[in-house]
Amino acid sequence: MMTRITRPAPPxxxxxxxxxxxxxxxxxxxxxxxxxxxxxxxxxxxxxxxLLLPIYWLLGMSLKTNDEILSTFSLWPIDLTFANYxxxxxxxxxxxxxxxxxxxxxxxxxxxxxxxxxAAYAFSRYRFxxxxxxxxxxxxxxxxxxxxxxxxxxxxxxSIGLFDTHIAVALAHCLFNxxxxxxxxxxxxxxxxREIDETAYIDGYSFPRFFARIFMPLIAPGIGVAAFFCFMFxxxxxxxxxxxxxxxxKPIAATMTRTVSASGLDWGVxxxxxxxxxxxxxxxxxxxxxxxxxxxxxxRV
Amino acid sequence: MQTKPVNQxxxxxxxxxxxxxxFSALIPLMTVMNYSVQDTFxxxxxxxxxxxxxEDILQSERFHDAFLRQILFSALILAIEVPLGIAVAxxxxxxxxxxxxxxxxxxxxxxxxxxxxxxxxxxxxxxxxGLLGKALYSLGVDYNYTQDPxxxxxxxxxxxxxxxxxxxxxxxxxGLQSIPxxxxxxxxxxGASRWAVFRHIQLPKMKRVLLIAVLLRFMDSxxxxxEPFVVTGGGPGNSTTFLSIxxxxxxxxxxxxxxxxxxxxxxxxxxxxxxxxxxxxxTSGEGNGRATRRRGRADA
Amino acid sequence: xxxxxxxxxxxxxxPAPRGRADYALKRxxxxxxxxGAYALLGPSGCGKTTLLNIISGLLVPSQGQxxxxxxxxxxxxxxxxxxxxxxxxxxxxxxxxxxxxxxxxLRNRRVPEPEIAARVAEIxxxxxxxxxxxxxxxxxxxxxxxxxxxxxxxVRRDTAAILFDEPLTVIDPHLKWLLRSQLKDLHRRYDFxxxxxxxDQTEALTFADSVVVMHEGAVVQVGTPTELFExxxxxxxxxxxxxxxxxVLPCEITGASARVGHQTVPLARGYAPSGGKVELGVRxxxxxxxxxxxxxxxxxxxxxxxxxxxxxxxxxxxxPMAAILPDGARLDGHTTRVGFDPAHVNVYVDDxxxxxxx
Numbered sequence: 022m023m024t025r026i027t028r029p030a031p032p033x034x035x036x037x038x039x040x041x042x043x044x045x046x047x048x049x050x051x052x053x054x055x056x057x058x059x060x061x062x063x064x065x066x067x068x069x070x071x072l073l074l075p076i077y078w079l080l081g082m083s084l085k086t087n088d089e090i091l092s093t094f095s096l097w098p099i100d101l102t103f104a105n106y107x108x109x110x111x112x113x114x115x116x117x118x119x120x121x122x123x124x125x126x127x128x129x130x131x132x133x134x135x136x137x138x139x140a141a142y143a144f145s146r147y148r149f150x151x152x153x154x155x156x157x158x159x160x161x162x163x164x165x166x167x168x169x170x171x172x173x174x175x176x177x178x179x180s181i182g183l184f185d186t187h188i189a190v191a192l193a194h195c196l197f198n199x200x201x202x203x204x205x206x207x208x209x210x211x212x213x214x215r216e217i218d219e220t221a222y223i224d225g226y227s228f229p230r231f232f233a234r235i236f237m238p239l240i241a242p243g244i245g246v247a248a249f250f251c252f253m254f255x256x257x258x259x260x261x262x263x264x265x266x267x268x269x270x271k272p273i274a275a276t277m278t279r280t281v282s283a284s285g286l287d288w289g290v291x292x293x294x295x296x297x298x299x300x301x302x303x304x305x306x307x308x309x310x311x312x313x314x315x316x317x318x319x320x321r322v
Numbered sequence: 323m324q325t326k327p328v329n330q331x332x333x334x335x336x337x338x339x340x341x342x343x344x345f346s347a348l349i350p351l352m353t354v355m356n357y358s359v360q361d362t363f364x365x366x367x368x369x370x371x372x373x374x375x376x377e378d379i380l381q382s383e384r385f386h387d388a389f390l391r392q393i394l395f396s397a398l399i400l401a402i403e404v405p406l407g408i409a410v411a412x413x414x415x416x417x418x419x420x421x422x423x424x425x426x427x428x429x430x431x432x433x434x435x436x437x438x439x440x441x442x443x444x445x446x447x448x449x450x451x452g453l454l455g456k457a458l459y460s461l462g463v464d465y466n467y468t469q470d471p472x473x474x475x476x477x478x479x480x481x482x483x484x485x486x487x488x489x490x491x492x493x494x495x496x497g498l499q500s501i502p503x504x505x506x507x508x509x510x511x512x513g514a515s516r517w518a519v520f521r522h523i524q525l526p527k528m529k530r531v532l533l534i535a536v537l538l539r540f541m542d543s544x545x546x547x548x549e550p551f552v553v554t555g556g557g558p559g560n561s562t563t564f565l566s567i568x569x570x571x572x573x574x575x576x577x578x579x580x581x582x583x584x585x586x587x588x589x590x591x592x593x594x595x596x597x598x599x600x601x602x603x604x605t606s607g608e609g610n611g612r613a614t615r616r617r618g619r620a621d622a
Numbered sequence: 623x624x625x626x627x628x629x630x631x632x633x634x635x636x637p638a639p640r641g642r643a644d645y646a647l648k649r650x651x652x653x654x655x656x657x658g659a660y661a662l663l664g665p666s667g668c669g670k671t672t673l674l675n676i677i678s679g680l681l682v683p684s685q686g687q688x689x690x691x692x693x694x695x696x697x698x699x700x701x702x703x704x705x706x707x708x709x710x711x712x713x714x715x716x717x718x719x720x721x722x723x724x725x726x727x728l729r730n731r732r733v734p735e736p737e738i739a740a741r742v743a744e745i746x747x748x749x750x751x752x753x754x755x756x757x758x759x760x761x762x763x764x765x766x767x768x769x770x771x772x773x774x775x776x777v778r779r780d781t782a783a784i785l786f787d788e789p790l791t792v793i794d795p796h797l798k799w800l801l802r803s804q805l806k807d808l809h810r811r812y813d814f815x816x817x818x819x820x821x822d823q824t825e826a827l828t829f830a831d832s833v834v835v836m837h838e839g840a841v842v843q844v845g846t847p848t849e850l851f852e853x854x855x856x857x858x859x860x861x862x863x864x865x866x867x868x869x870v871l872p873c874e875i876t877g878a879s880a881r882v883g884h885q886t887v888p889l890a891r892g893y894a895p896s897g898g899k900v901e902l903g904v905r906x907x908x909x910x911x912x913x914x915x916x917x918x919x920x921x922x923x924x925x926x927x928x929x930x931x932x933x934x935x936x937x938x939x940x941x942p943m944a945a946i947l948p949d950g951a952r953l954d955g956h957t958t959r960v961g962f963d964p965a966h967v968n969v970y971v972d973d974x975x976x977x978x979x980x
Contacts, residue, residue: 061413068410069427072484075446076430078453082445090451136338143335148328155336162347164593166545168566169586172573173350196346199339259437259548260570274435288451295438302433303426310426504709507680512774513701513730522715522726 076299083292090288105293118273119297121187122256125270128191130251133198134206134244141206142232146215159200170196171264178265189265190272194258198251205250209243210236249309256302273298357583375584385585387560388568389592392544395479395564399543402483404536407490408528412520414495428488440552443481447553467554471561478550478562482543490535497531498524533604537597544593565589624691624704624782624815626654626677631686633672639684646672648840649685654783654817656691659809661830662819665862669839670819674785677817678705690782701730704782706775708789712767714759720746721755724773731778741777748808749773765797772805776812783815790825802829823863835859851905852966857973860903866933869909869943871902875969878978883939885918890964891978898972906933908966909945917959925953936960 082090083105084098093099109115143149144156174193175184183189217239221231237244263275277294361371379385410428415421431439447467449455458465467477501523509519547566550556556563556571563571569589573582633647642648647669654660662670675681677688679700687696695703715723724742733741746752749769754762759770768789775784790798806829809816820826826833827847835843835850835858843855854860860868873880878892880902887902910917911934924935925947932947938960945960947953969976 062415064409065413065415065424068406068413068487069424072427072431072488074453075442075484078446079442082451094451094456096453132342136342139335140339143332146326146329147332148326149330149332149336152332155340159339159343161594162343164541164590164597165347166547166566166569166586166589166593168545168547168569169354169590170347170350171570172579172582173353176353177349192342192346195342199343203339253433256433257435259435274437277437277441288445291441292445295441298435298438299430299433303430306426306429306433310422502711502713504711504713507675507678507700508707508709508713508771508774510680510700511678511703511705511707512727514726515730518726518730522717526716 079292079295082288083296085289087287087289102289105289106297108290109293109297115276115294118271118276121266121270122262122272122274123301125187125190125194125262125272126252126255128187129194129198129255130248132191133195133202133251134248136195137199137202137206137247138237138244139232141203141210142236144203144207145210146218156203159203162200163197165196167197167258167260171260174261175264184265185267185269187270190262190270191255193261193265194255198254201254202247202251205247206240206243209240209246213239245309249305252305253302354583354586357579358587359580361580371580375580376588378581379584379588384560384568388563388565391561391563392565395546396540396543398479399482399486400536400539402479403487403490403539404532406483407487407535408494408532410487410491411494411498412524414491414498425492428491430488431485432488434485436548437552439481439485440549443477443484443549444553447477469558471558474554474558474562477553481549481553482546485549486539486542490539493531493535494528497528501527529604533601536604537600540600541593541597544596625656626783626815627687627689627692628652628677629687629689631676631683631688633676633681633683633685645684646839647676647683648838650841652834652841652844654815655832656815657813658815658832659806659830660815660817661826661833662817662836663821663823663826663833663862664836665821668836670821670836671787672839673836674707674787674817674819677783678707678785679703704778704780705785706772706778706781706783707785707787708768708771708775710788710791712764712771712792714762714767714770716760718759719755720751720757720759720762720770723759723770724755724777727774727778741779745773745777748776748811750804764792765794765801768793768801769804772808776808776814781814783817786816786818788820789818790820798825805829827863835862837862853968853975854903855975857901857903857970860905860968864905864907866906866944868903868905870970871904871938871941871943873900873902875900880967880969882918882941885939887918887962887967888964889967889969889978893969893976893978896971896976899970901970901973902962903968903970903975904962904966906944906946908963909943910961910963911936911945911947911951911953911958913959913961915959917961920958920960922953922956922958934958 081097084101084103086100086102086104089095089098089100144152170193178184178189178193183192213236217235218231221235226235259272259274262272266272266275273294277291358375359370359372361374415424434442446452447455447465449459449466455465455467464470465473465476467474505523505527506519509523514522545566546564547570550562550564551567554562556567565585566589569582569585572578572585629651630649631647631651632645632649634645636644639645662673664670672681676683679688679695679698682697687694689695690703715726718726721742724745725738728738728741742755743752746755749772751766751769751773754766759767762770771789772784775781790801793801802825818826818830827850831846832844833847833850834841835856837856837858843850843859845853845855850859850863854863854868857868857870860870871882873882873887875881875889875893876895878889880887880889882902918938920943921937922934923937923942926933926935931949932951934945934947934953936943936945936958969978
């Protein structure tokens with residue numbers, strides 16, 4: 022044995038910290054500390070400024086009076102006012118737009134996730150006649166331009182008496198959200214080992230009870246991610262939502278086109294309405310922030 | 323991978339999705355098909371015209387122009403957003419707190435209704451009240467998106483970059499996160515340069531998410547309607563009239579149902595075809611890899 | 623190839639470590655002989671990987687120095703350290719062929735083309751992978767990928783040492799044996815210093831000429847497999863090496879005899895009185911059952927048949943212990959008398975082995 026070893030001793034207070042000693046020796050091979058431009062934070066900061074500046078500008082406008090917007094050019098509101106927001110929050114014609122949007126978005130999210138759950142389970146666990154074709158066909162619907170469907174949808178929902186209802190928009194948005202939800206959930210479910218299902222069945226669980234009690238808690242993050250994306254795509258869509266509604270279910274996005282008055286565009290109110298459409302999205306992102314990266318990590322969006 | 327058991331009863335689980343999507347997709351698609359081969363004079367009387375509408379569309383200069391504009395737009399979008407998205411993903415902070423902050427800020431544009439995105443840029447770019455327009459104007463740049471086609475194009479492209487680059491960046495970031503540390507450590511020991519690490523480790527590992535990013539960005543940019551419509555309304559002239567805008571003009575503005583329907587079908591088929599081409603090209607390398615793996619296992 | 627010295631080395635992942643518990647790696651001095659084959663053995667989280675990463679330069683230690691052939695390399699970055707490392711999961715460059723993978727470390731160091739070709743050909747031959755050179759690396763099996771990882775270390779002529787971080791974890795059991803013997807051949811042929819991290823004692827004992835056992839961030843013993851078996855320097859080594867592990871019984875010692883509860887165990891040597899926790903360590907292999915009237919009274923709780931031999935589970939003065947039963951031995955009833963071979967009874971004070979006086 023050529024190896025020698027002494028009994029390890031606890032580090033004593035006399036040990037000089039490594040950091041102190043390093044400064045003197047600087048050979049090319051050594052680790053360099055600091056130095057160079059901080060390229061990464063710089064690129065990131067520039068990008069974030071680029072993202073936030075237009076939003077800031079809208080926010081600034083929403084807090085200005087119309088006169089100030091049109092007459093003076095300032096980087097922040099000089100005459101701070103909440104009047105624009107007051108207009109929106111006191112007029113049902115305005116705020117019902119938010120209620121309508123929220124209603125059909127929530128309906129769509131619930132319907133999409135509810136029908137996608139069993140289907141995703143089937144795709145992740147079994148083979149059956151035409152499974153691959155069906156899956157592919159579902160995904161092609163994600164490639165269908167809403168512009169193509171606008172007119173047929175209008176005729177279809179008019180003919181069955183659903184025109185200008187929330188459920189019409191919710192169903193129409195299922196066109197792209199259901200395939201998306203199936204795709205995301207299938208990814209999460211495939212990550213759950215099949216042995217868990219088998220054990221549950223051996224333990225005497227029926228399928229519905231197993232699905233609700235055991236399986237759904239396991240893929241809860243997946244359900245969250247799927248719901249997030251359904252919410253997102255339904256919330257941001259306008260073409261179909263506007264085509265299928267006129268008064269009773271009119272979305273906020275469509276309401277925004279009515280800011281043209283006799284004196285021209287009411288910029289302040291328009292900006293305030295815009296800012297208020299960003300708020301729900303921002304809240305949702307904040308709550309699911311830890312799941313977003315996970316959802317994207319599956320490469321399924 | 324274990325093979326999945328065959329179970330035809332699984333169809334019952336898929337049935338709700340099938341019915342729902344069939345209702346939302348097949349019926350409208352059949353309506354479109356039906357219109358595309360008929361003509362009407364507005365009194366609910368239809369005449370069989372065969373493929374006339376398709377011939378009309380394929381020969382119309384208006385369609386050609388819109389199609390070329392669309393291709394140019396999607397190409398520009400992909401050329402800018404994909405590299406920029408990768409770059410942003412590579413610059414993501416490593417500290418947990420900052421990552422969360424940056425992720426939330428980055429995702430913000432993705433959750434803004436599309437017409438509001440249009441509104442934001444419409445305001446931002448205006449020469450009289452917008453920060454961007456006014457700044458450029460005072461710098462002496464001849465920028466006016468309502469008058470000048472080039473300005474209009476720049477505005478629409480920059481708006482889309484603003485709107486969607488984060489999606490590419492988030493996807494790439496997720497792809498980067500899935501690379502085990504050992505790869506970076508091995509690369510350091512092998513003396514790999516920063517570029518070599520990107521070229522031989524990060525890029526190959528991001529391939530899957532990049533495929534999805536390219537497909538999504540291609541599809542969505544090819545279908546774009548609301549945002550440019552709000553900003554430019556397709557103008558000045560027809561300079562930013564993309565396929566969707568043209569289609570809606572034709573169907574709702576002019577009530578040219580047959581022609582619009584024929585165009586819809588061509589439009590949809592184009593997207594399917596191009597998506598398939600992207601998919602095939604980007605996954606072409608994987609086929610022989612899988613074959614070798616099988617051979618490798620047979621040897622062992 | 624080089625000798626590696628660790629001097630006063632300690633590492634903590636916290637910026638300002640306070641007590642001993644904050645250190646992932648407790649202060650140590652150690653030498654790894656040039657050309658030696660070392661196994662670094664210990665349970666998960668004992669600091670094996672930390673130590674390995676410090677040697678390869680992926681981590682800078684909080685305190686102390688790392689020396690390669692007397693040159694201080696503590697602050698030298700990994701690529702300039704002439705170290706190769708094989709990781710738990712195979713790391714290969716997917717987009718490259720096997721040949722390009724092997725050339726990669728040389729190209730990064732701007733080695734002249736003819737030399738690259740010669741080195742790659744030689745190493746591929748040594749790895750039995752010459753036929754695989756033009757193949758895409760991605761398509762290969764896990765064991766072939768691990769060989770490429772090793773090959774990337776071997777192609778460099780100046781490699782000081784090769785570090786293995788549980789490299790056989792993902793390899794099929796029947797290939798493990800094959801790969802291990804190929805590795806031994808390579809070691810004999812190139813005589814590189816190798817440090818092989820594992821938590822599998824069979825792997826460590828069959829493969830290395832020297833085993834380093836780590837426990838809670840400290841090296842508790844370095845020795846040949848026989849030394850580890852017969853004279854564990856720490857109760858942890860006794861417990862970790864061997865199956866079942868060493869019996870450890872609390873006792874009091876006066877001179878050359880120990881008292882376990884009310885019974886007396888004779889020792890081969892005398893021991894000076896000492897404070898702290900005093901224990902006897904005796905391997906189940908050196909415990910005799912049915913020892914006649916002079917033996918210690920013990921209760922039999924269970925007899926397990928593990929195939930090659932049987933293990934008797936006993937209780938001595940309430941302390942659980944095990945004994946390997948000789949072939950044909952029978953245990954009738956619930957009590958027996960056991961005897962220990964005095965030459966193989968070790969004495970531990972506060973978990974560390976103490977030598978007796980002759």
